[in-house]
Amino acid sequence: MSFELLPHRHPFRLVDQRADGGAVVRLTAGGPLLRGDRSLPPTYAIEILAEAAIFLVRETAAEAEGATVMYLGGISDATISPTLTTRPLVAGDSLDMRIETTRSSFGRMRKLHGVMLRDGEPMVEADLILVAGS
Amino acid sequence: MSQDNSELKAQIKQLIVERLKLDDIEPGDIGDAQPLFGEDGLGLDSIDALELVLGLEQDFGVRVEDEEVGATVLASVDALTQFVTERRTI
Numbered sequence: 068m069s070f071e072l073l074p075h076r077h078p079f080r081l082v083d084q085r086a087d088g089g090a091v092v093r094l095t096a097g098g099p100l101l102r103g104d105r106s107l108p109p110t111y112a113i114e115i116l117a118e119a120a121i122f123l124v125r126e127t128a129a130e131a132e133g134a135t136v137m138y139l140g141g142i143s144d145a146t147i148s149p150t151l152t153t154r155p156l157v158a159g160d161s162l163d164m165r166i167e168t169t170r171s172s173f174g175r176m177r178k179l180h181g182v183m184l185r186d187g188e189p190m191v192e193a194d195l196i197l198v199a200g201s
Numbered sequence: 202m203s204q205d206n207s208e209l210k211a212q213i214k215q216l217i218v219e220r221l222k223l224d225d226i227e228p229g230d231i232g233d234a235q236p237l238f239g240e241d242g243l244g245l246d247s248i249d250a251l252e253l254v255l256g257l258e259q260d261f262g263v264r265v266e267d268e269e270v271g272a273t274v275l276a277s278v279d280a281l282t283q284f285v286t287e288r289r290t291i
Binding site: 140141171172173174176177178196 | 247248250251252254255258265267268271
């Protein structure tokens, strides 16, 4: 698990586990995502996608070599499913992040496409720009 | 050749406006030699540079290898046109 490039620590380090082509967040009773009205704010969802993307970039992108940290530099063409905020989150749910690393890079920046799935249904989709820093 | 060039320049200006979502600028408003970056020019930033590089790959099959090449190639529509003419595969 490549945590070292994420500038986040608890409680903002949200991704639990690396998965094939992405990462997984598992919701537990008492966890930060199950407080309040138990809906997932879109900004939170984008943040989770970005953290998942950084894991993959750490492993695949050349510009990550030598970088000590990576940031989310931009978001475009985001699509939010209405069920993201209308269907309550429950303990035991898994959020699966799939990241396509096929988009290209330039300098210290890279563009990727990320999708968050819940029970196989897309919740949030967005193009993400990651910036490597040192 | 000059006719081909003007068509390509128009395509590149179209790409800049569409790809970077420059809603208040028409492709024809961009001067051939106008700097694309910086306050004296079109005012593009580094995120725009990434989008532009991806657009060039997608539309013309040309790859801007690194930031050093990008500094020359992305300077203006004239510079982009020359680069695409030399390298295009689509």
